[in-house]
Amino acid sequence: MGVTAKKPYQLVSKENLKVYSTVKVGQAIFGGEEVQIIAGPCAVESREQILSSAAAVAIAGGKLLRGGAFKPRSSPYSFQGLAEKGLELLNEASKRYSLAVVTEIIDEYSLAAAKDAVDMVQIGARNMQNFNLLKLVGKSGKPVILKRGLSSTIEEWLLAAEYIMAEGNCQIVLCERGIRTFEPATRNTLDLSAVPIVKELTHLPVIVDPSHATGIRNLINPMSKAAIASGADGLLIEIHPNPEKALCDGAQSLNLSQYEQLIKELRPVANAVEKRLGKPGMTKLGGN
Amino acid sequence: MGVTAKKPYQLVSKENLKVYSTVKVGQAIFGGEEVQIIAGPCAVESREQILSSAAAVAIAGGKLLRGGAFKPRSSPYSFQGLAEKGLELLNEASKRYSLAVVTEIIDEYSLAAAKDAVDMVQIGARNMQNFNLLKLVGKSGKPVILKRGLSSTIEEWLLAAEYIMAEGNCQIVLCERGIRTFEPATRNTLDLSAVPIVKELTHLPVIVDPSHATGIRNLINPMSKAAIASGADGLLIEIHPNPEKALCDGAQSLNLSQYEQLIKELRPVANAVEKRLGKPGMTKLGGN
Amino acid sequence: MGVTAKKPYQLVSKENLKVYSTVKVGQAIFGGEEVQIIAGPCAVESREQILSSAAAVAIAGGKLLRGGAFKPRSSPYSFQGLAEKGLELLNEASKRYSLAVVTEIIDEYSLAAAKDAVDMVQIGARNMQNFNLLKLVGKSGKPVILKRGLSSTIEEWLLAAEYIMAEGNCQIVLCERGIRTFEPATRNTLDLSAVPIVKELTHLPVIVDPSHATGIRNLINPMSKAAIASGADGLLIEIHPNPEKALCDGAQSLNLSQYEQLIKELRPVANAVEKRLGKPGMTKLGGN
């Protein structure tokens, strides 16, 4: 766009759109004053598991439930998700608790399956440069969370978003989830500097996933606070009614009462940077 | 394999198959005494370009021509390849010079298109953990070059190969192509230690791509020698009749006379580690 | 400590001391409820420069002034600091504004020179494994800021602290200042996860240097907030009365009014995590 463009990306650039974009999913608006906390289990495992997770999300004032139905796993022998059955369960949880739902898609098939079943799709770190998938999501017009690849530069990440937007889909939320470094103490190194950089370079909302970034339960709380303080528009957090029995990522999942405590502690931090969290949903749920 | 397996991969493990596998593609055998030099342009650009590249490969004693028809590019605005037209040109070059051909596939569509048109497919670094593509290539039974992801551990790389082999396809050649590090002097850091490690952990052949690893023309020669000395079963090298005008990766491509000189210098190195290069094809081509 | 110790460090370990240590320097206490903001220029350049910086620190409620007298520089041709003259100017600023002062020491000579001139010394990232220097600082008994090496694991960092403490010096404040990664957008990658990890493994206070970590002025504000939200006991910030004319690190230095604004914005963040900043010093200075 234009002869003076020096950046390799254009549509996602702040030079293209001087105001910050907002992305609306269900009742959640990314990019506004309210910090969106997306929570849920790594993988949908059972009706009971997803319903109790959804209840916790709703009670805490969350507007989005996450849950994996199609899981990309490093090993062919690991649990690969419940697929369509998982989508059905997400759908039931969504209706019961008036939550929007987001799930990861990994190929053309899972995108087609998820398209009408969920409100928002997620492209995972490993697929950030799966250009065919980026184009398909671009054409689908679905709101999408685009995770940063685990060794992707910020520029490559924005170019991946450009692929989606070049197909006409502007409903993009970027998600920092840790990069690969030499440090063995955490699964990845959460690069929070990416938040203000993305805010400077693009008009897109950006959220942070401290669960995948650190891989350590005890770090979720301080890193969630840090993410909000750095200016993030939201968080993506793994919770599980019984983390010890989780089929994946148990070690980094909060149980439901840890999650409730976290949300309580995040409110003053959001306020300190002139943002706010969604109101707790106790009353409404109590009315059901 | 079996209950005592401690490694997360099984089929690709040396514990599963005590002898080294060989992979036969056209007249080339990977994993034997002969070091296979695959060469060709980053992208097929024109009939003249691919035919003159193919001639250089054949003259130098090579048995495999590479050429990209479907290009995965970081930017949606970069040249994306000639697609089917590229495959046709590869096919013509293949027949004229009796070379097997290898091309990168990036999704279900390009795999279907390439399946009957080429002898071997390649899964690029960015798709190393595109698990759906790994499974499709596994089912296709095509010989495949599996490049290491640019921030993949060796274990993750072998697990990606396991995905292919778990679908019944044993025709896998691993390819080290550099990993992402802090060093800015080269595009990536060529990790040659991966060669003997892979040889210790698996029965699969492993080759090296010094062109993508370094991104610098002058380094191709010394790094090719080093790769063979480290025990690599082959090389993957970018050449172009006119690198200055290449549509991609010109800065790292050898011109045809540099390539000829390289092959000449590689012969004694291969011999020094008790391997050999294919015999120069002058006579035969001269007879045409 | 003792036979069951599995960690390679002992004295610095939380298993050795169950309560958090505090380190007192002048009127500042690291490791308590008050977040300590250390600020000042990269290098002491002139009387005017250091005095106006010191005034800004005092007005903002800071208790510690930093300033480099002995500069370790990558190139032998870069400005290497004013040495003893720099220490004298720091001393003058210290007295005039009732601030404690901290300066980097780089060898036996600079340590001897600084010992009586400053309140606290700093071991920089490049010297984190200069074991001789660690021992000398250990013997000196001076309060010390120990920066994390730019490619040091957290374990190596704690072992470096162990070297100091093994000589009998417990006055150690750890400082995270960014690690080296592949990402080119920032000078280093600020690893804020290190803060809660250090808090879990050791009893020592830990502060964060967002200036060196990011190398970008605009990132100091959000990353300072994030650091405090993550649980850091303090910050180390580069300020300069005239960053455009700074002899080193101008691009990452705040000017004095940006610094004042930063402190104002940090107060509610500290409060949100149940900490506080030092009270602004206007009245007292006004009385001089």
Added chain:
Amino acid sequence: MGVTAKKPYQLVSKENLKVYSTVKVGQAIFGGEEVQIIAGPCAVESREQILSSAAAVAIAGGKLLRGGAFKPRSSPYSFQGLAEKGLELLNEASKRYSLAVVTEIIDEYSLAAAKDAVDMVQIGARNMQNFNLLKLVGKSGKPVILKRGLSSTIEEWLLAAEYIMAEGNCQIVLCERGIRTFEPATRNTLDLSAVPIVKELTHLPVIVDPSHATGIRNLINPMSKAAIASGADGLLIEIHPNPEKALCDGAQSLNLSQYEQLIKELRPVANAVEKRLGKPGMTKLGGN
């Protein structure tokens, strides 16, 4: 050098000296046709250990013995070397087998102790940016091996050499010893591309240390071959008469017969790149 210099280093640059420097130490010449193999134990442990190592070096045609007397160790509780006693033993071994000796120095004290006792000093990776030590070695005029820091860019490494040369000492041999990356399979990642890059940018000789780079005994052989094939002027190899009982780095040390076999296999590789190894010293030793 001069106003047109764009590189931050000058004296070490090839633009400063168009021909390659050679560094003579005892009977060894670095930077010529002969590849210099420096070998010996990580640390001098006993008279018997260093003498039998020295014998193996001499028999294999080596001209330089290495052995650590002052050891920089990550933990204050690890073996720190025999200091002066170690230097004495090195000296005895040197005389008996007519070998030059090289040892690591870590501070002013060890440099003073080593200066008259050894032929060449080594600055280790952790001290590559210990600028005071660089200057002291520069002033000493001693031939020096300057190891690359484990997260140093090539440019920073050359600037460290510039510090030494700026003090008038041109007897510098650079040594690539692996860089820190995300890959856990090896201790560090050997960056062999650094060899031809250094050859292009500077006039200084460059050698490779596959022992520290990989940390794995089985990789020494293939990586030594690769290093020579890439153009290295020499190797630095850890050997030990009884690696299982070594006080440090046993897992990466070759025993003496493995070392003998290595040298045998390296000769044809050196010849393949138009270099050669020193002649085996059997006859001469037999005459003693």
